[in-house]
Each structure stands twice: as C-alpha cells, then as structure tokens.
Amino acid sequence: MYNIQNIVAKNIADYRKKHQLSLDKVSSATGVSKNMLSQIEKGHSNPTITTLWKIANGLHISLSQLTSLNNDEVDFIDESDIIPIIDDKVTIYPYFPYDDKKQFEMFKMAIEPNGKMDSAPHHAGSEEYIIVNEGILEMEIDSKIYTINHHQAFRFNSDVPHRYCNPGDITVVFTSTMYYQ
Structure with missing residues (x-):
C-alpha cells in the first residue's frame, strides 16, 4: 500500500x-x-x-x-491494494486512473446513511456513468432529484454542479465512470 x-x-x-x-x-x-x-x-x-x-x-x-500512482502495467486491482479517499461519510476507491488514450477514469464510491457529497462541475463535455451496486442513490443535478435504485444505471453531463446523497439507512455503493471528451 x-x-x-x-x-x-x-x-x-x-x-x-x-x-x-x-x-x-x-x-x-x-x-x-x-x-x-x-x-x-x-x-x-x-x-x-x-x-x-x-x-x-x-x-x-x-x-x-x-x-493514483502512474502505472501502465496494471491489469488486475484488488480493493485491498487501494488506499481509499475518506471524507466524513464518503469513501472513494480509485480503481482505474485517468488515461489520456482512453479518456476515462473509474472508481467505486460508498456513502454512509444520510451522507452526501457536493461536486463542482467537471471538465466541459464530461459525462458520468453510475451503476448502483447496493442501496439507493439520490443525485441532485440542476435542482432536480433523481433516484437510482440497486441494479440501476444513470448517466448525466457532469460539467454542472451535482450532489450525491444517500437518503437510506444502509450504505449506498456504486461504480462511477467519468468520461472526458
């Protein structure tokens, strides 16, 4: 580690x-x-x-x-090898760092009950793809609330302010892929 x-x-x-x-x-x-x-x-x-x-x-x-460390030879990643980024009730596991050739990054995020995280706009033209693995995720984008349930996916233009929220009583876990154009 x-x-x-x-x-x-x-x-x-x-x-x-x-x-x-x-x-x-x-x-x-x-x-x-x-x-x-x-x-x-x-x-x-x-x-x-x-x-x-x-x-x-x-x-x-x-x-x-x-x-993340620059390592072009990574093909297999075990969560135990990742140092998570922890802030209050939010934990991020950066599985695949950004690659200029592929123009994306992928991470797992876990938000404890009643936790939330505000995100500033990402790069112009960026998109985020989310798959909820456990729990229920609420996304607030342009003052509109979207509810994404377990085993559902969601895509949005991430070049605007947005908020990730866990309104439930269990930790919400989801995979996020950020695509940068």
Missing part, C-alpha cells in the same frame, strides 16, 4: 514542474490557498475529497490522476 498524502504530493509537484506553474498560479486556478497547496505538496496535509476535487478541476485533470 502507498500513502495517499505522498502520492498526491508527488503528483501536484510533477504537474507544477511539467507545466511550469507557481503555487500562486495553482492557487488561483483551483481556489485552494497557496499555504494549503504547499502543505499538501510537502505531504504534511491530508486534503479532503472536496479539496482534491477543487485541485483536479482547477488543473483540468481527473481525480485519479491526482490520487
């Missing part, structure tokens, strides 16, 4: 170096303070899911590009 803080720290540092960006420019693009970015990049801070999404969206990269 790998320490998620160190992975995120390395990925941000590598991105800044590759694109010749200062912490000020990254802060401006992401809405995350320069001080917080510095702490994250040094591996001294464990950012929340919300902060990770802000950084990913601001840099126009996927969440898994930010949280």
